[in-house]
Amino acid sequence: MKPTPDANPKTHRAILAMLSSLPPGAAVLDAPCGSGALTWELLRRGYQATPGDACPRRYQVPAPPCHAVDLNQALPFPDNTFHAAVCCEGPQVLENPAQAVREFARVLKPGGILVVALPNVANLFSRGRFLLTGFYNKFIRPYDEANGEGNCHPMTFPELRYVLHRNGFRVEKVGTNRYKPSHLLPLPVAPLVWAATRLLVLQQCRAPTQRGSGREVARQMTAFPLLFGEAIVLRAAVVK
DSSP states (O other), X not given: OOOOOSSOHHHHHHHHHHTTTSOTTOEEEESSOTTSXXXXXXXXXXXXXXXXXXXXXXXXXXXXXXXXXXXXXXXXXXXXXXXXXXXXXXXXXXXXXXXXXXXXXXXXXXXXXXXXXXXOTTXXXXXXXXXXXXXXXXXXXXXXXXXXXXXOOOOOHHHHHHHHHHTTEEEEEEEESOOOGGGGTTGGXXXXXXXXXXXXXXXXXXXXXXXXXXXXXXXXXTSHHHHHOSEEEEEEEEOO
16 A cells, blocks of 8 residues: 655656656665655656655555665765665755765766755745745744754755755756645736846856856746746756
């Protein structure tokens, strides 16, 4: 029986689409794996899935066993082990996302793929909520200071891209999981946001070494998935 998903099933479908270029039998690390719902889907598609989570007791798949994995620490796997890795709903709960990205780069083979999914705090709906309440969408409650659980790090797309590009990856594709009707309400202001974002980014990237990346960031930040998508689902490749 399929485990109960920790993330929206549409997020899992978007992740699997990002992995569709992998050959059958490819070794894929799923961390954090939670209940194992995505691991279960990976196994069904013929991948050699390795699950890992900080709380292995949540894992519900009979086999393979779940490894104890703390993404704030070194991963318990040798270098160049996996063809791909998935970090679904992980970056926003980590104390040190850059550490996790470096470790993913280490355990992936050259040219390996990392797929990351996390709440999209850059969509216009989330920006409006922050303006009114001081909390981004999916981060609307005060942080759990007693237990240290839940979403506590609202990572923006430029920050995520920076961490990836500084630690051995290059972003290849940026998408989303779904478009909720409520997230499309700010559609009338999209042209203004599009123009303001592009103007700001391009003004700050006048140095020759920044022009190419600046144009790319401006294009990604003003694309429909980032302006209106519920989650960011992106694929990055190792450039060892």
